[in-house]
Amino acid sequence: MKKHIRKTAVLSILTTVALVLSYVEAILPPIWAAVPGIKIGLPNIIIIFILYKTGLKDAITVSVIRLFLVALLFGNAMTLLYSAAGAILSIALMTLCKKINLFSMVGVSIVGGVAHNLGQILVAMAIFETSQIGYYMLVLAVTGTIAGVFVGIAASIILKRFEKIKI
């Protein structure tokens, strides 16, 4: 029981951190004006950390709560739909990548970053019934890879710091 409460508290704090990171990312000026929508994916640092520290179930829980809070605070139903698609594909492919045990956290994070963009683009293509946005994905694949490297390094540093701390 005590362990359960402790875990809930820690996960709540991590959800808050992920939410703050979402907010920071939302108010940051666009990284590259020519291609809007490029994001570092700062909240993913927390999601990957949880994925490695406590497992898939908690990562999904925190991710879902974050998605709804972000939509509620600074988005709408529409943005929820496409960020949810990104998050689901991202977590699914990251879990798969972690399972096959071929990549470090950085590789897993790269897959997560690219998958996040891919999920959003797929929804956009379905909603607008156009495949023309596809080339946009190519740019986002490159930026997703670069961002994934940084996110992965950050997450592995945090994981190392928490090595001796049980959640």
Add this chain to the structure above:
Amino acid sequence: MKNNNSQKNQKLRNDIILAVVIVFIAAAGLLLFVLTKQEGSTVAVKIDGVVTDTYPLSENREVSIKTGENDENINILTIKDGKASISEADCPDKICVETRAVSFVGETIVCLPHKIVIEITNEKTDDQIDVAV
């Protein structure tokens, strides 16, 4: 320990291969796109997947695109010097306004919250047909 280290190096190598493969594929695709792109002559306005209007890029103009149940959502499409852009919008993310002006066939500006896509096309407009005749 030694075994652990070699596994670490192997993973690092796989990480790098993964990154290089993704960037290479994307770069090849973009190159293909850049090599095959051509200047468009018209801009199509799609709302919720349906083309509602088409304007020639040759004439400068400003069009107010109203969407939503009571026309409460507004995007201003600006055509200037053969390029189309969204100059103003009341959507929450403003991504469409931040997107640079487009002029090549297939280029799009998307406003997800308002379900609008501006797409450069190459439809024959009336005056072009005259020229051809």
